[in-house]
Amino acid sequence: GESVGLHLPTLSVQEGDNSIINCAYSNSASDYFIWYKQESGKGPQFIIDIRSNMDKRQGQRVTVLLNKTVKHLSLQIAATQPGDSAVYFCAENTGNTPLVFGKGTRLSVIA
Amino acid sequence: DVKVTQSSRYLVKRTGEKVFLECVQDMDHENMFWYRQDPGLGLRLIYFSYDVKMKEKGDIPEGYSVSREKKERFSLILESASTNQTSMYLCASGTQLAFFGQGTRLTVV
Numbered sequence: 712g713e714s715v716g717l718h719l720p721t722l723s724v725q726e727g728d729n730s731i732i733n734c735a736y737s738n739s740a741s742d743y744f745i746w747y748k749q750e751s752g753k754g755p756q757f758i759i760d761i762r763s764n765m766d767k768r769q770g771q772r773v774t775v776l777l778n779k780t781v782k783h784l785s786l787q788i789a790a791t792q793p794g795d796s797a798v799y800f801c802a803e804n805t806g807n808t809p810l811v812f813g814k815g816t817r818l819s820v821i822a
Numbered sequence: 823d824v825k826v827t828q829s830s831r832y833l834v835k836r837t838g839e840k841v842f843l844e845c846v847q848d849m850d851h852e853n854m855f856w857y858r859q860d861p862g863l864g865l866r867l868i869y870f871s872y873d874v875k876m877k878e879k880g881d882i883p884e885g886y887s888v889s890r891e892k893k894e895r896f897s898l899i900l901e902s903a904s905t906n907q908t909s910m911y912l913c914a915s916g917t918q919l920a921f922f923g924q925g926t927r928l929t930v931v
């Protein structure tokens with residue numbers, strides 16, 4: 712889940728296992744949700760998005776699930792690889808408003 | 823591919839200096855954003871712009887200003903740099919989906 716304070720939640724996963732990263736979003740009016748991946752020293756990179764009229768969207772090895780009832784978003788990464796090690800952020804907005812970001816989760820892949 | 827380019831990867835400035843961080847995008851986006859990123863605090867919005875010569879304050883605008891003279895360029899200005907402005911600065915452009923630059927790590931000494 713998302714962090715409070717200075718410590719980033721960390722998820723450690725064995726290489727080849729599936730990863731699930733969770734996010735609780737704040738605005739029930741949000742209609743667009745994005746997952747970003749940020750590697751050390753780089754800017755956030757788009758992974759996958761979903762609109763509020765959907766509850767699931769799949770990409771290559773990634774799936775995003777949206778539960779509007781409890782304002783919960785998750786990112787599933789199949790067959791996690793060392794290159795997936797990064798900080799993952801969820802973000803939300805509505806209309807043309809700026810994105811609001813969660814505080815991130817650090818994914819560490821154990822080889 | 824969308825490209826958002828920030829002028830510097832690393833910058834070291836002295837307290838009290840005026841600092842300019844430049845950002846250029848090549849996708850003709852109307853919206854551009856400046857965020858700062860600090861450990862455990864995520865990305866916080868400093869300023870954004872929906873069009874040339876327009877600017878809007880974000881969540882933490884104090885100590886910063888911006889300039890948008892051309893559509894493709896959005897500059898962040900630290901009027902008088904202070905040590906608490908040491909941070910990673912991220913520029914983004916886009917409508918609902920924002921694309922980010924590589925970031926500028928600014929150290930104020």
